[in-house]
Amino acid sequence: MQPVRPVVNAAEQKDGRELGLSDLLVLTSLKRNRELDIAETQRILQRGEGETHEVLNSMTARGILEPFGQKKGRVYRLSNRVYAGLRQSVGYQIFRRAETAFAETTILTYLEEMPEKEKFVTNEIARTLLRVSPHQAGCILGNLVSKGKLAIRGRGRSTRYYSTKQLSAF
Numbered sequence: 001m002q003p004v005r006p007v008v009n010a011a012e013q014k015d016g017r018e019l020g021l022s023d024l025l026v027l028t029s030l031k032r033n034r035e036l037d038i039a040e041t042q043r044i045l046q047r048g049e050g051e052t053h054e055v056l057n058s059m060t061a062r063g064i065l066e067p068f069g070q071k072k073g074r075v076y077r078l079s080n081r082v083y084a085g086l087r088q089s090v091g092y093q094i095f096r097r098a099e100t101a102f103a104e105t106t107i108l109t110y111l112e113e114m115p116e117k118e119k120f121v122t123n124e125i126a127r128t129l130l131r132v133s134p135h136q137a138g139c140i141l142g143n144l145v146s147k148g149k150l151a152i153r154g155r156g157r158s159t160r161y162y163s164t165k166q167l168s169a170f
Helices: 010-014 021-033 038-045 049-061 080-085 089-113 123-130 134-146 164-168
Strands: 065-068 075-078 150-153 160-163
Touching (some): 021 038, 021 075, 038 049, 049 065, 134 150, 160 164
Antiparallel strands (some): 065 075
16 A cells, blocks of 8 residues: 655645644545544544544645535545545546445335335435435435436425336336
8 A cells, every 4th residue: 555645735835734643644544444434533533523623624625625424424535636636536536436326226225125105215315325415315316317217206395206117017
């Protein structure tokens, strides 16, 4: 495994935005694990929740990390800029495509395993399953609708998504 190289250019160093020890610990862990949550980051940094949030928010603001999910389900991943700096942008894009495929498979599997009366998925269910924001869940569900794998019924908060296989059985 190659060591993690700081992705800070000369202009950032002059502005006092070079990477500190906490940043490097987070980067090293993310290089190996792909994502971290608050609890794991607290363990790595050996700091309280407030200080851990400060480190992660600072790294996010500087474009080093990308947050995914909400509140307690939020995880942090290396940003596209960092992957590009590490000359692994292809790995980042492959990871994003694999993540999309995983999300779609998870939703379709969920629908197959549900009892007949509950064979639908909502934005809220998708958010819970995938630990994503309402917008991200909507995009994933919309992609499945556009691919013809899900059909949409209802509007607004009562919107439900059904498997097209299930609807063709009627």
